Amino acid sequence: MSEALYVQLLDLAGGALLLTAVVILWRRKLTAIVRVFAVQGFALSLLVAVLAAHENDPTLGGIAVGLLVLRAGVLPWLLRRALAAAGEEQHETRPLVNVAASLLAAAVLVLIAYAVSQPLVELFPSAASTAIPVGMAVVLIGFFALVTRRHALSQLVGFLLMDNGITAVGFLATTGVAFVVELGISLDVLMAVLVLYVLASRMREAFGTTDLDDLRELHD
Amino acid sequence: MNLVAVGLAVATAAGVVTAVLAVVVPSRFHAAVSGIGTALVGAAGAAAGAAAVLGQPFALSLPWVLPLFGVSLEADPLGGLFVAVAGGAAATAGVYGIRPARRDSGVRATSVVMPLFAFSLLLVPVASGVGSFLALWELMALTSLVLVLTGRRRAEAVEAGRWYAVMTHLGLVAIMIGLMILVAHAGGDSFAALRAAAGSVPPAIAGTVFVLAVLGFGSKSGILPLHAWMSRAYSAAPGHAAVLMSAAMANLGVYGIVRVGFDFLDGARSDTARWWWIGALLLGAASAVYGILQAAMSSDLLRLLSFSSTENMGLILAGVGAAGLFASSGSGALAGLALVAALLHTLNHSAFKALLFQAAGSTVEATGSRDLDELGGLRPRMPGTTAAFGWGALAASALPPGTAFVSEWLLIQALIHGLGASGVASSVVLPVAVGAVALTAGLSVATFVKAFGVGFLARPRSDAASQATEAPATALVAMGLTGAACAILAVLPSLVLPGLGRVAGSLTGAAGTTVDGAVTLELSGVAGSLSPLVVGVGLLVAVVLAAGAVRALAVRRARRAARLWDCGAGPLTPRMEYTATSFAEPLQRVFDNVVAPETGVDVTHPEESNYLVELVEYRRTVPDRIERRLYRPVLALVSAWGSVGRRLASGSIHQYLAYGFFVLIGLLVALAVTR
Numbered sequence: 074m075s076e077a078l079y080v081q082l083l084d085l086a087g088g089a090l091l092l093t094a095v096v097i098l099w100r101r102k103l104t105a106i107v108r109v110f111a112v113q114g115f116a117l118s119l120l121v122a123v124l125a126a127h128e129n130d131p132t133l134g135g136i137a138v139g140l141l142v143l144r145a146g147v148l149p150w151l152l153r154r155a156l157a158a159a160g161e162e163q164h165e166t167r168p169l170v171n172v173a174a175s176l177l178a179a180a181v182l183v184l185i186a187y188a189v190s191q192p193l194v195e196l197f198p199s200a201a202s203t204a205i206p207v208g209m210a211v212v213l214i215g216f217f218a219l220v221t222r223r224h225a226l227s228q229l230v231g232f233l234l235m236d237n238g239i240t241a242v243g244f245l246a247t248t249g250v251a252f253v254v255e256l257g258i259s260l261d262v263l264m265a266v267l268v269l270y271v272l273a274s275r276m277r278e279a280f281g282t283t284d285l286d287d288l289r290e291l292h293d
Numbered sequence: 294m295n296l297v298a299v300g301l302a303v304a305t306a307a308g309v310v311t312a313v314l315a316v317v318v319p320s321r322f323h324a325a326v327s328g329i330g331t332a333l334v335g336a337a338g339a340a341a342g343a344a345a346v347l348g349q350p351f352a353l354s355l356p357w358v359l360p361l362f363g364v365s366l367e368a369d370p371l372g373g374l375f376v377a378v379a380g381g382a383a384a385t386a387g388v389y390g391i392r393p394a395r396r397d398s399g400v401r402a403t404s405v406v407m408p409l410f411a412f413s414l415l416l417v418p419v420a421s422g423v424g425s426f427l428a429l430w431e432l433m434a435l436t437s438l439v440l441v442l443t444g445r446r447r448a449e450a451v452e453a454g455r456w457y458a459v460m461t462h463l464g465l466v467a468i469m470i471g472l473m474i475l476v477a478h479a480g481g482d483s484f485a486a487l488r489a490a491a492g493s494v495p496p497a498i499a500g501t502v503f504v505l506a507v508l509g510f511g512s513k514s515g516i517l518p519l520h521a522w523m524s525r526a527y528s529a530a531p532g533h534a535a536v537l538m539s540a541a542m543a544n545l546g547v548y549g550i551v552r553v554g555f556d557f558l559d560g561a562r563s564d565t566a567r568w569w570w571i572g573a574l575l576l577g578a579a580s581a582v583y584g585i586l587q588a589a590m591s592s593d594l595l596r597l598l599s600f601s602s603t604e605n606m607g608l609i610l611a612g613v614g615a616a617g618l619f620a621s622s623g624s625g626a627l628a629g630l631a632l633v634a635a636l637l638h639t640l641n642h643s644a645f646k647a648l649l650f651q652a653a654g655s656t657v658e659a660t661g662s663r664d665l666d667e668l669g670g671l672r673p674r675m676p677g678t679t680a681a682f683g684w685g686a687l688a689a690s691a692l693p694p695g696t697a698f699v700s701e702w703l704l705i706q707a708l709i710h711g712l713g714a715s716g717v718a719s720s721v722v723l724p725v726a727v728g729a730v731a732l733t734a735g736l737s738v739a740t741f742v743k744a745f746g747v748g749f750l751a752r753p754r755s756d757a758a759s760q761a762t763e764a765p766a767t768a769l770v771a772m773g774l775t776g777a778a779c780a781i782l783a784v785l786p787s788l789v790l791p792g793l794g795r796v797a798g799s800l801t802g803a804a805g806t807t808v809d810g811a812v813t814l815e816l817s818g819v820a821g822s823l824s825p826l827v828v829g830v831g832l833l834v835a836v837v838l839a840a841g842a843v844r845a846l847a848v849r850r851a852r853r854a855a856r857l858w859d860c861g862a863g864p865l866t867p868r869m870e871y872t873a874t875s876f877a878e879p880l881q882r883v884f885d886n887v888v889a890p891e892t893g894v895d896v897t898h899p900e901e902s903n904y905l906v907e908l909v910e911y912r913r914t915v916p917d918r919i920e921r922r923l924y925r926p927v928l929a930l931v932s933a934w935g936s937v938g939r940r941l942a943s944g945s946i947h948q949y950l951a952y953g954f955f956v957l958i959g960l961l962v963a964l965a966v967t968r
Contacts, residue, residue: 169947185958188965216957220950 087207089116114144170221186210211238225273297351300341307333308412315404327404328391335383338415345373362424370796372418382540383411389771390533403443410436434461440534453529460522467509471502491559506553514546514606517580524599532654540647555800574614578729580607585736590915592873594663605642620801632797634703645688648775652682655764665873670753681772686741691734694829696783
């Protein structure tokens with residue numbers, strides 16, 4: 074792979090990552106959000122695959138495949154199952170901050186991410202490290218989604234966005250997290266999603282909804 | 294054969310095996326199993342401690358037991374003394390805790406934790422590294438906390454447990470900070486490294502460490518102002534646990550202060566150390582007077598005994614402070630004498646406090662009440678327990694031939710002879726201390742006369758007291774053993790004084806023995822001698838002669854049975870007896886300004902006339918004044934802070950997440966801007 078192609082592919086993957094994160098903030102339909110999340114998983118695995126091809130590292134390639142299966146396959150599938158169990162009326166999110174304001178906030182968060190990742194980029198300027206701000210921005214946008222979304226499922230997506238961002242930063246900053254570490258993180262994420270999935274269905278059984286603000290009643 | 298190693302190994306094995314056995318045996322037997330095991334742990338520990346005092350060396354390092362610092366143990370005479378005392382206390386507490394299978398065995402958790410608690414008490418004084426020491430100290434605190442929480446009366450136990458948990462951990466934090474400062478200065482975790490660096494600690498650091506140590510270790514001994522947990526925990530804990538806590542755990546505070554002051558900071562030799570020792574002396578004297586005043590006012594039997602512990606620990610601290618003061622001003626013989634007095638008083642206090650708590654525990658168990666005004670009349674119903682409490686009360690009240698008399702006499706001798714020996718500050722402090730010790734001795738007589746007279750003699754003041762039954766045989770055996778120990782310490786202190794002299798000599802640098810003589814104690818260095826045995830025998834003879842003379846004279850005259858004069862007001866009822874409150878009334882008047890009692894009188898008149906009285910209600914409480922002044926504001930502040938915090942917790946998950954989000958963004962922005 075030529076250097077120019079590598080940089081272009083890397084930027085493409087990074088751009089897709091950021092774009093999908095913003096689209097998740099923009100869309101209201103939960104089915105669409107899950108679909109976009111799957112696309113983001115694909116973008117993430119593409120990013121890792123490009124890095125693997127550039128480094129000629131077969132282990133990294135293996136990790137890319139694993140990421141593809143987990144983030145574009147298993148996790149979206151789990152989310153879709155949860156959605157199907159939730160029924161029709163649960164398909165719309167009613168965010169605490171409306172969509173327009175969310176998009177503006179996302180712009181501010183991207184700026185902050187660029188500002189704070191400058192020291193990291195300056196440590197070792199390269200094509201990969203210049204993409205670090207994108208990962209950081211995805212982390213912040215994910216956190217923002219976690220804070221402002223009411224529906225348990227869209228919060229779950231926010232959490233997974235954060236994790237995608239962290240994974241991206243990890244790979245971009247180090248070009249190659251140890252395999253065991255990545256395996257552990259991925260398993261953790263899977264477990265967290267499973268637990269939250271069970272929790273959300275229990276919530277639905279108990280309250281008839283997965284609106285987290287209903288939990289306020291449990292406050293003494 | 295190394296007796297220390299064997300003793301500690303046996304104690305460890307017995308402790309662990311007993312704890313496991315207490316988990317698995319049927320519920321009728323767990324108290325018996327635990328009691329036997331704890332007694333074994335104690336006996337082995339006492340043997341090991343005695344061997345260590347006599348100079349048997351012992352060192353053990355187990356680096357794999359705890360991560361990072363491992364466990365290292367080393368026995369020296371000072372540690373050995375406290376191991377021996379803890380072992381003796383555990384042995385009698387164990388025997389006392391054995392319950393016949395047909396009796397109620399209590400909570401199983403008590404039986405499981407008791408041997409572990411005894412075991413941790415034995416190991417704390419032989420720890421020879423800061424890490425091991427703190428770990429074992431915490432093990433001791435946690436096991437005793439569990440024991441407090443397993444107390445019979447739920448609500449009280451939970452309340453006491455909360456106080457105890459908070460205060461013991463505050464104490465631990467103070468100790469930890471102090472020792473960590475020392476470790477950082479010495480560059481090593483082992484006690485040997487601390488000792489080697491002792492001479493070069495700057496005075497400011499040494500002073501800070503000493504103050505922290507007195508606060509932290511003092512709270513374990515019930516020294517003012519961190520004594521508030523003590524009466525609660527001792528009252529709430531099961532009887533045999535209270536015995537062990539008061540007779541062994543409280544001593545370890547003294548151990549810590551002596552260890553840090555004399556050993557790690559070399560307080561005996563540095564001249565700058567004088568102000569600490571003066572401070573410790575005054576704090577000890579204040580604790581002694583305040584403790585015994587509270588005890589004298591109290592009509593709760595267990596609270597009375599707890600505050601008496603504060604008093605005795607105060608006396609011991611005063612002795613330690615005096616020893617340090619004398620040592621740092623160069624009078625080695627006096628320093629040795631004061632330290633011997635303090636250590637002997639530690640030993641004596643353990644013996645008579647164990648006896649008193651055993652007797653009090655049996656009384657509370659038999660009557661279900663610890664209010665002195667509801668006891669009384671127990672002598673014919675519980676003769677053994679009454680005799681034990683009576684002997685314990687005599688031992689505690691600093692009168693010959695009591696146990697505390699010898700050690701308090703030694704302490705007074707040291708303080709009086711120190712008057713001319715050192716500088717200006719001490720010539721002001723020492724007379725005050727002498728006065729405090731003397732006042733304490735007098736008040737303790739009044740306190741224990743009240744506790745024994747009102748609690749055990751006269752006629753029963755309640756139905757429960759009139760239906761009391763004697764304690765089980767094992768408890769009586771335990772009381773007999775402890776009482777015998779008190780008697781030996783009272784009349785033949787010369788059996789233990791050489792050992793104590795060796796311990797004191799190793800710390801203060803005083804050469805030779807400080808107290809000589811087998812029957813008559815001769816103080817070396819200062820003029821003074823006392824023969825407890827002769828005094829005791831003389832008193833016994835005098836009492837027997839007086840009683841015989843009265844009996845002989847009384848039977849000469851003809852006897853006539855008649856009703857007791859009752860002013861014509863009908864038969865006398867138990868309600869007309871002296872109560873604990875009325876007995877303490879004169880003292881309360883004298884110390885009105887100090888104890889600040891709260892009295893309330895409500896007079897109810899019948900509807901017909903205001904000149905007639907239907908009902909008079911009189912209430913008097915003596916609140917712990919220090920607790921009010923010092924703890925209330927702190928607690929109020931904490932709870933205000935808590936309610937401010939609750940406003941942040943609205944129950945909305947989004948809000949909680951938003952806190953995190955905004956803090957993160959704020960930090961990132963701050964990072965980006967300030968870089």
